[in-house]
Amino acid sequence: MAVVAAKPSEEPKSNTKTTGQTDTITLRISRSNPSEGQESTFAEFQVPVQKWTTVLEAILYVKQNFDHSVAVRYSCRQASCGSCGMKINGRPALACYTKVSELDSNVITVEPMNNFPIIRDLAVDFKQLISNHKKMKPFIIREDSEVTPDSKEFIQTPQDLEKFLQFSYCIKCGLCNSACPTMATDESFIGPQGLAQAYRYVADNRDKGKDERLKIIDDSHGIWRCHFAGSCSHVCPKGVDPAMAIQLLRGYMLGFRK
Amino acid sequence: MAERLSNREGIKGMANPTRYGIERFAYWIQRLTGLGLLAYLIGHIYETSTIVNGKIAWNQMLELTQTPQGHILLTLVIGMCVFHTANGIRVMLGHGGIGVGKPGQPEYPYKAASLNYKQRLCIWVSIALAALAMMYGASVLFGD
Ligand code: HEM
Ligand code: SF4
Ligand code: FES
Numbered sequence: 001m002a003v004v005a006a007k008p009s010e011e012p013k014s015n016t017k018t019t020g021q022t023d024t025i026t027l028r029i030s031r032s033n034p035s036e037g038q039e040s041t042f043a044e045f046q047v048p049v050q051k052w053t054t055v056l057e058a059i060l061y062v063k064q065n066f067d068h069s070v071a072v073r074y075s076c077r078q079a080s081c082g083s084c085g086m087k088i089n090g091r092p093a094l095a096c097y098t099k100v101s102e103l104d105s106n107v108i109t110v111e112p113m114n115n116f117p118i119i120r121d122l123a124v125d126f127k128q129l130i131s132n133h134k135k136m137k138p139f140i141i142r143e144d145s146e147v148t149p150d151s152k153e154f155i156q157t158p159q160d161l162e163k164f165l166q167f168s169y170c171i172k173c174g175l176c177n178s179a180c181p182t183m184a185t186d187e188s189f190i191g192p193q194g195l196a197q198a199y200r201y202v203a204d205n206r207d208k209g210k211d212e213r214l215k216i217i218d219d220s221h222g223i224w225r226c227h228f229a230g231s232c233s234h235v236c237p238k239g240v241d242p243a244m245a246i247q248l249l250r251g252y253m254l255g256f257r258k
Numbered sequence: 259m260a261e262r263l264s265n266r267e268g269i270k271g272m273a274n275p276t277r278y279g280i281e282r283f284a285y286w287i288q289r290l291t292g293l294g295l296l297a298y299l300i301g302h303i304y305e306t307s308t309i310v311n312g313k314i315a316w317n318q319m320l321e322l323t324q325t326p327q328g329h330i331l332l333t334l335v336i337g338m339c340v341f342h343t344a345n346g347i348r349v350m351l352g353h354g355g356i357g358v359g360k361p362g363q364p365e366y367p368y369k370a371a372s373l374n375y376k377q378r379l380c381i382w383v384s385i386a387l388a389a390l391a392m393m394y395g396a397s398v399l400f401g402d
Contacts, residue, residue: 090277091277091278112265113265114265114266114267114271115264115265115266115267116264116265117264117265118265124265162361162362162363163361164361165361165362165363165364166361166362166363166364167361169364179277179278181271181272181273181282181285182272183266183267184266184267184268184269184271184272185266185267185268185269185272187264187266203361227285227288227349228281228285228349228352228353229278229281229282229284229285229286230278230279230281230282230285230370230372230373230377231277231278231279231281231282233370233372233373234278234279234281234282234370234373235278236368236370237368238364238368239364239365239368239369239370240364241359241361241364241370241371241372243358243370243372243373244358244359244361244370244371244372245361247352247353247354247355247358247372248355248358248361249355250353250354250355251354251355251356252355254353254354256354256355256356257354257355
C-alpha cells in the first residue's frame with residue numbers, strides 16, 4: 001500500500017500568494033557584446049521575488065548582489081521614460097511595468113528587443129527610432145504662433161483633443177517596432193512608432209503640416225508597408241494603438257477620410 | 259551600425275504567428291493563402307494550357323485531379339480562396355480606416371481599440387466560412 005505523504009492541493013499556489021511571501025525564480029539574462037564579437041549567452045541567477053516585484057527590480061537585484069556588469073537601461077521605473085523595453089519570455093514589454101507574478105512562470109528569460117542593434121546585454125541602440133521620429137516633424141507646423149501679439153490663443157475643444165491625445169502618450173519605448181513583422185525584415189521601414197506620431201500631428205487641428213507629412217510617409221518604406229497585423233498595438237504599454245493611427249492615416253491617403 | 263549587428267528578427271520572426279494574438283495569425287495566414295493561391299493560379303494556367311495540345315492531352319491532365327490527392331488539393335484551394343477573400347475584405351476596409359475604432363482617452367489597462375471584437379469576429383467568420391466551403395467542396399468532390 002502506497003503512503004501519500006502530502007496532498008499537492010495543500011501546497012500554496014503561486015498565484016494565490018499572500019502579502020510579503022517570498023518566492024525564488026530563475027532569471028535568465030541574455031549577455032552579449034556584439035561590437036566586441038561576443039555572441040549571446042545566457043547567465044542564470046536565482047532571485048527572490050514577491051508578489052509586486054517587477055522584472056526590472058529582479059534584474060537590479062542581480063546587479064546589486066551577483067554581477068554588476070549586466071547592462072540594462074532604465075530611469076523612471078514607472079512606465080514613463082521608455083528606457084527599459086526588452087523581450088521578456090519572448091515578448092517585448094517594459095521591464096518596470098511587468099510584474100514577475102503576472103508571468104506565471106518560475107523561469108524568466110530577458111533578452112534585448114529585436115529589430116534594434118544591441119549595444120550590450122539588454123541595452124539596445126535607439127538611433128533609428130529617434131531619427132525616424134524626427135523625420136515625422138513631431139511639432140506643430142504653422143506660420144503664426146500663439147505668442148505673437150496679434151494672434152489669438154489656438155482654442156481646442158475636448159473633442160479636438162481626443163482626436164490625437166492617445167497618440168501623444170507615446171514614450172518612444174520601441175516595443176511596437178520590436179513586435180512589428182515588417183520591421184523584422186525591412187531595415188528602412190519608418191515603423192509603427194514614427195507613423196503613429198505622423199498621425200498624432202496630422203490629427204491635431206492646430207497643425208497645418210498634413211500635406212508635408214503625408215508626402216514623407218508616402219514612400220516605398222513608409223506607410224504602405226503596414227499590413228495591419230496589429231502586433232504594435234498588442235504590445236504598446238501606453239494605449240497609443242499605433243495600428244489604429246496608421247490605418248486612419250492611410251484612410252486620408254486613400255481618400256476615405258478628409 | 260552594421261545591419262549585421264541589428265538583432266533584426268528576420269523572416270523567421272515575421273512568419274511566427276504565435277505571439278501577438280489572432281490579428282497576427284490572420285496576417286500570417288493571409289500571406290500563406292495569398293502565396294498558395296498564386297501557386298495554384300500558375301499551376302492552373304499550366305493545367306488548362308494543355309488544351310492547346312488537343313482533347314486527349316486535356317483529358318489526361320484532368321484525370322490528375324480526379325484522384326484523392328487531387329481532391330484534397332482542390333479542397334485546400336477552396337479553403338484558401340474563401341479565407342483570403344473574406345479576410346482580404348476586412349484588411350482592405352481596415353487599411354482605409356474603417357472599423358479600426360475611434361481615438362479616445364486611453365484608460366488602464368489600455369486595450370487597443372483597433373484590436374476590437376469586430377476585427378476578431380471577422381477573422382473567425384472568415385475561418386468559419388472557409389471551413390464550411392471546404393466541407394461542402396469535399397462532399398461534392400468525394401461524393402458518389
Ligand atoms: C477577391 C479576392 C481577393 C481579395 C479580396 C484579396 C485581398 C488581398 C489583400 C487585402 C491583401 C493584402 C494583405 C496585406 O496587406 O497583408 C492580399 C495579399 C495577397 N494576395 Fe490577395 N486577394 C484576393 C485574391 C487573390 C488571388 C486570387 C491571389 C492569387 C493569385 C491572391 C494573392 C495574394 C498574394 C500573393 C498576396 C500577398 C500576401 C502578402 O503580402 O501578405 N489574392 N490579398
Ligand atoms: S507607440 Fe507605444 S509601443 Fe510604440 S514607442 Fe510609443 S509607447 Fe512605445
Ligand atoms: S524605467 Fe522608465 S519606462 Fe521602464
